[in-house]
Amino acid sequence: MKEGVATGIFSKTLDSAFVEAAGLAGLNFIILDTEHGPASLETLHNHVRAARLTAMHPIIRVKGVEAHAIGSALDTGAAGVQVPNINSAEQAREAVQAARFHPVGSRGVCRFVRAANFGDQDKASYFQEANQAVVILQVEGLEGVKNLDAILDVPGFDVLFVGPYDLSQSAGKPGEVDAPEVVALMREIAEKAKAKGVLLGAFCDTEKNAELLKEEGFSYIAYSVDINIFIEKIKEIVGGLR
DSSP states (O other): OOTOOOOEEEOOOOOOOOOHHHHTTTTTTTEEEESSSSOOHHHHHHHHHHHTTOOOOOEEEEEESSHHHHHHHTTTTTTTEEEOOOOSHHHHHHHHHHHOOTTTTOOOOOOOGGGGGGSOHHHHHHHHHTTTTTTEEEEHHHHHHTHHHHHHHHHHHHHEEEOOOHHHTTTTOOTTTHHHHHHHHHHHHHHHHHHTTTTEEEEEEEEHHHHHHHHTTOOEEEEHHHHHHHHHHHHHHHHHOO
16 A cells, blocks of 8 residues: 555445455455445444454445434444535535534534444543544535535535546546546546645546556545455456366
């Protein structure tokens, strides 16, 4: 891993053993995906426990800007929350508000949750620690790019994440993440974020694109998806044995 770059994957598994194995393999983080994944809230609790057995940080991607879902994700004890489809500064503020307690936000309060050791943790320390959770906002459409300057000015989030596949769809090039139009949008986003000192994250599914992201200053890189990585490795093994 390049110094200063956090490496992770997306997860769509229902088996927490795969999550634990990912952490044992040395990943920095894992994004437990509920936007395009099948995991229930109960499964997420088990995934977070599995990740916490290792040094890997569990991040939950919720379906969108919805206060209850964001709060519930953080109640599991996840290290952070990732919110997709941010198109405006108003949505960015709503996401931050839902993820932070007073005085930073207005997250719903219940200390009898796993994140607070089911009520056993000191209240003051819980609220203070909870406000240190990582908040990641995804910009992945032309409207979000248009409003990027205002989004970047919203205080309280930690990483701006670019979804290249959704960005390619928005640019009229679905799936063509290497298309010049998509690459230009990625660079525009990167330049504006770096100018304002905002950390950058993105998804990729090839080693070539991972290196390109590093060169552009992305420091939170999610490489592919656990189940697809498993499929590709099995195909490699099968091909080698035949």
